[in-house]
Each structure stands twice: as C-alpha cells, then as structure tokens.
Amino acid sequence: MAANPLIRSSRPRSRWAAGLPAVTAEQIIDRALELTAEHGLDGWTLRQLAAAIEAYPAVIYHHIGDREAVVLGVLERVVGMMPLPPGDLPWRDWFRVLVGELRTVLRGYPGVAHRLAVYGPTVQGAVPIIDRGVRLLQDAGFGKESVLAYSMILSTACQFVSVEDERRRGAMDRTRMVDVFGEYRDNADMPGLAAMGAFAYELAENPEKIAGYYASLYDYAVERTLDGVAQRLEDLTDRP
Amino acid sequence: MAANPLIRSSRPRSRWAAGLPAVTAEQIIDRALELTAEHGLDGWTLRQLAAAIEAYPAVIYHHIGDREAVVLGVLERVVGMMPLPPGDLPWRDWFRVLVGELRTVLRGYPGVAHRLAVYGPTVQGAVPIIDRGVRLLQDAGFGKESVLAYSMILSTACQFVSVEDERRRGAMDRTRMVDVFGEYRDNADMPGLAAMGAFAYELAENPEKIAGYYASLYDYAVERTLDGVAQRLEDLTDRP
DNA sequence: ACCTGAACACCGTTCAAGT
DNA sequence: ACCTGAACACCGTTCAAGT
Numbered sequence: 001m002a003a004n005p006l007i008r009s010s011r012p013r014s015r016w017a018a019g020l021p022a023v024t025a026e027q028i029i030d031r032a033l034e035l036t037a038e039h040g041l042d043g044w045t046l047r048q049l050a051a052a053i054e055a056y057p058a059v060i061y062h063h064i065g066d067r068e069a070v071v072l073g074v075l076e077r078v079v080g081m082m083p084l085p086p087g088d089l090p091w092r093d094w095f096r097v098l099v100g101e102l103r104t105v106l107r108g109y110p111g112v113a114h115r116l117a118v119y120g121p122t123v124q125g126a127v128p129i130i131d132r133g134v135r136l137l138q139d140a141g142f143g144k145e146s147v148l149a150y151s152m153i154l155s156t157a158c159q160f161v162s163v164e165d166e167r168r169r170g171a172m173d174r175t176r177m178v179d180v181f182g183e184y185r186d187n188a189d190m191p192g193l194a195a196m197g198a199f200a201y202e203l204a205e206n207p208e209k210i211a212g213y214y215a216s217l218y219d220y221a222v223e224r225t226l227d228g229v230a231q232r233l234e235d236l237t238d239r240p
Numbered sequence: 241m242a243a244n245p246l247i248r249s250s251r252p253r254s255r256w257a258a259g260l261p262a263v264t265a266e267q268i269i270d271r272a273l274e275l276t277a278e279h280g281l282d283g284w285t286l287r288q289l290a291a292a293i294e295a296y297p298a299v300i301y302h303h304i305g306d307r308e309a310v311v312l313g314v315l316e317r318v319v320g321m322m323p324l325p326p327g328d329l330p331w332r333d334w335f336r337v338l339v340g341e342l343r344t345v346l347r348g349y350p351g352v353a354h355r356l357a358v359y360g361p362t363v364q365g366a367v368p369i370i371d372r373g374v375r376l377l378q379d380a381g382f383g384k385e386s387v388l389a390y391s392m393i394l395s396t397a398c399q400f401v402s403v404e405d406e407r408r409r410g411a412m413d414r415t416r417m418v419d420v421f422g423e424y425r426d427n428a429d430m431p432g433l434a435a436m437g438a439f440a441y442e443l444a445e446n447p448e449k450i451a452g453y454y455a456s457l458y459d460y461a462v463e464r465t466l467d468g469v470a471q472r473l474e475d476l477t478d479r480p
Numbered sequence: 481a482c483c484t485g486a487a488c489a490c491c492g493t494t495c496a497a498g499t
Numbered sequence: 500a501c502c503t504g505a506a507c508a509c510c511g512t513t514c515a516a517g518t
Contacts, residue, residue, distance in 0.1 A: 022481085022482065045510065047509090058484075058485090058512085059483060061512075066511075117399070119416075121417070122416045122420050130432060131430045131431075131433040133432065134431075135431055135432035138431060138435065146435060148456070148457065148460055149460075151457065152460055155399075155461075156396060159403065163357055163358055180364060181361075190375075193367060193370060195374055195378065196370055196390075216388070221395075224465060225464060225465060227468035229464050262501065295502080298502075299501080299502065299503090306492075
C-alpha cells in the first residue's frame with residue numbers, strides 16, 4: 001500500500017532526526033516547576049511531564065531518575081527562591097520576615113511546603129538559611145536548644161502553609177464544615193461548638209474571606225510560636 | 241472434558257452460594273483500620289482491602305463508596321479512640337493532656353494525623369473535644385479568639401505527628417541529612433550549620449535515639465505553642 | 481549518549497450480568 | 500440487595516532496540 005499522500009512527511013523517528021536539541025535535566029526541572037505552579041506537586045504525572053517536554057517518560061529517567069528525583073529538583077528550585085532576610089535584624093524579626101517570605105513563595109508552588117516540612121533541612125539550597133537562623137538563636141542565648149527551636153519554628157511555618165495548600169485544593173469542602181456544625185450554631189448547651197459553628201457559617205457565606213482567614217491563621221500561629229520561643233528564652237536566661 | 245477429580249468441589253460463584261455472610265460496612269472499616277495500623281493510611285489499596293475481606297473491589301463501592309469514603313470511616317474510628325481529658329483541669333493542662341493522648345493514639349495509625357490536620361474538625365467524632373476545648377478557652381478569657389487559638393493548637397499537634405509519621409516511613413533517610421551537613425560539622429565559619437551537622441551525626445550514629453528525638457521535638461513544639469498562647473492571653477487581659 | 485516504543489505490574493472506578 | 504467478573508483509563512518504571 002502506498003504512503004498516505006495526506007501525510008506530507010512521515011514523523012521523524014528520533015529527536016535527533018527531527019532536528020530537535022537534546023533534552024537537558026535543567027529543562028525537565030523547568031517544566032516540572034511550571035506544572036507544580038499550575039497543578040501542585042502531586043498534580044502532575046511523569047507521563048504528563050514527559051509530554052510537556054515532548055519526550056518519552058524514559059527520557060526523564062535517563063536524565064534525572066524517578067519521580068522522587070524530579071520532585072527533589074523542584075524542591076531545590078523553590079528553596080532557591082527564598083530570600084535571606086537581613087542579618088542585622090533581631091532574631092524575632094528575622095524569623096518573622098523569613099516565614100512571611102516563606103508563605104509568599106510556597107503558596108505559588110502547592111505541595112512543596114509539605115515536602116519541605118518533612119525533608120526539611122536536607123535540601124541543599126536551605127543551607128544559608130539554616131546557618132543564619134541557627135546562629136541568630138545561638139547568639140540570642142538558646143545554646144544547645146538552638147537547633148530544636150529552629151526546627152520547630154520552620155517546621156510549624158511549612159506545616160501551616162501545607163494545610164492551606166490542601167484545603168485550597170478542595171480536600172475539605174466548605175460545606176462539610178457547615179454540615180457538621182450547622183446544627184450546633186445556636187446550641188446554648190454547647191457554647192464551644194456554637195462558636196465553631198458560627199465561624200464555619202461566616203466562612204461558608206463569605207467565601208471571599210477564606211483567603212484572609214488562612215493568612216490570619218498563619219500569622220496567629222507564627223506569632224504564638226515566636227511568643228512561646230521568646231518566653232522560653234526568658235526562662236533559660238533568668239535562671240541559668 | 242470431565243471435571244478435574246483433584247478439585248473436590250468447584251469454587252462457589254457467589255458469597256451466598258459459599259455460605260458466607262454478607263459483607264457489612266462496619267467489617268470493611270474494621271479491616272481498613274487494621275491495614276492502616278500496619279501500613280499507614282496511604283499504605284494499602286482498595287484492591288488489597290477487598291482481598292483482605294475476601295471480596296471484590298466493587299463490594300466496597302456498594303457498601304461504602306470510593307476510597308475517600310473508606311478513609312473518612314477510618315478517621316472517625318481513630319478520633320473515637322481519643323479520650324476526653326477531665327473537664328476540671330485548667331485550660332493549659334487540659335490541652336497538654338489532650339495532645340499527649342493525641343500523639344499516643346495517632347502514632348498507631350500513620351497517616352491519620354495528616355488527614356486530621358487538614359479535615360480537622362469536620363470529623364463528627366471530634367465534636368465533644370471541640371466543644372470542651374473551645375469552651376475552656378472562652379472561659380479562660382480568649383473571647384472571639386477562642387476558635388482561632390483552638391484551631392492553632394490542635395493543628396500544630398496533628399502536623400507534628402504527621403511529620404513524624406512520614407519521617408518514620410523513611411521519606412527522609414537519616415543518611416541524607418549527614419550527606420548534606422556532614423562537611424559543615426566542624427566549620428567554624430558557619431557555627432549554625434555546624435550545630436545542625438553535629439546534631440545530624442548524633443542521630444545517625446545513635447539510631448535508637450531517633451524515637452526520643454521525635455518525642456522531645458513534639459513536646460517542645462507543644463510547650464512553646466502553649467507558652468505562646470498563654471502569653472497572648474496575658475496581653476489580651478492586661479489591657480482589655 | 482540519547483532516545484524510541486513497547487511492555488510490566490499495578491492503580492481507582494464503573495458496569496452489565498448473575499444470584 | 501448483594502455480588503461477580505471483566506473492562507476502562509490511567510499510573511510509575513524498566514528495557515531491548517534503534518540512531
């Protein structure tokens with residue numbers, strides 16, 4: 001049978017034959033970063049990533065490795081975007097600025113906060129942040145507790161962004177909360193539940209307030225955490 | 241062709257024909273709970289669960305619904321195991337006891353803490369805990385902030401257990417941390433990193449200390465959080 | 481060295497058909 | 500009502516073979 005005349009040229013059977021440049025690891029991570037910004041770190045598959053760079057899945061294995069290796073590449077990139085706050089700030093202000101930037105950056109890459117909370121400091125790009133942060137705590141007087149305090153603060157920040165990521169993804173519908181608490185809203189016998197119910201209603205009726213709620217929960221958590229750590233420093237230095 | 245004489249009776253073509261009782265939703269969740277205790281909430285598949293109850297996957301859909309519905313069933317069961325601390329405790333002690341029990345229960349069902357941090361209070365079984373907790377904060381003087389403070393404390397607790405779950409699952413190898421920080425251990429120019437490196441070494445060389453480390457990180461996070469919240473109460477009531 | 485194309489061993493989910 | 504058995508549309512990963 002003769003070749004179909006409607007097909008002008010048969011599809012080249014290799015990137016090389018098509019005149020395409022070889023794929024690089026950097027390009028793959030570039031594209032994975034974009035897909036993560038669009039759909040979250042768990043919102044794309046290796047096959048979709050391969051399609052996005054117009055290659056076969058095996059090409060990703062050849063240049064980078066398995067999905068986990070690609071994810072680590074994305075983590076490094078995102079951590080690299082984190083600015084280092086000025087080193088002359090008092091420790092509390094330094095951490096306040098850091099976690100403020102942290103949320104801004106991580107909200108652009110849903111799912112990264114979760115991995116960061118777990119892998120935490122094992123990401124190479126975090127090295128300057130860790131050194132500066134731990135040193136500020138050491139200089140402030142936390143002594144051997146500095147590493148623990150640092151881990152707690154950063155972990156808490158990443159965890160709250162992570163929960164925000166997943167709730168935005170729709171893991172918890174707004175309606176679910178009203179379903180569960182609605183009936184208790186005016187229950188005078190259960191004032192604690194009534195308060196939670198009223199709160200759920202307010203968010204359900206004013207969906208535009210949800211973003212603001214996440215921001216204020218984050219700020220609240222960060223401030224309480226820093227308050228608690230500052231309190232600990234007082235206890236440590238008052239009676240040494 | 242005659243029936244193979246080695247097969248005494250042909251396999252019954254239905255549970256009913258085999259004399260097996262009908263599967264119930266309760267049994268399915270029972271088994272899902274056991275699988276979660278063994279392999280974590282993300283460590284079993286619907287097909288494995290179906291095999292465990294000697295049924296087809298479609299049977300689970302018939303009685304319960306999709307995988308998410310099964311997971312919600314497991315969440316309810318685990319939350320139901322949480323004891324309610326005595327109501328006459330001061331708020332701080334009440335929460336300290338609650339989150340202590342929380343970790344004990346949740347560590348037995350890896351992955352549940354993560355879902356709880358996200359779905360949080362939308363689980364029916366949490367209703368008594370929420371009412372008591374929020375009410376204690378209201379009575380202590382947190383006013384309209386009570387719901388926020390409650391959410392922050394419980395969320396923080398669940399999140400730290402969740403990170404512990406995933407690290408235990410091996411998401412972060414112990415060696416990775418040494419790989420990243422090992423070279424900085426004696427670096428006098430980077431004392432913050434050196435402290436982190438020394439810490440990583442200690443855990444890598446004494447793996448039996450890891451469980452203790454998670455416990456102490458959890459306790460540290462809980463105490464700092466409660467300190468921070470208590471500090472906030474002082475600020476709220478000193479100048480009302 | 482880099483890529484192709486197919487295969488393997490899985491998933492969650494759906495559905496017509498049986499009892 | 501409850502279950503069977505197969506099918507559908509996916510996954511991540513591997514690998515011999517091509518260029």
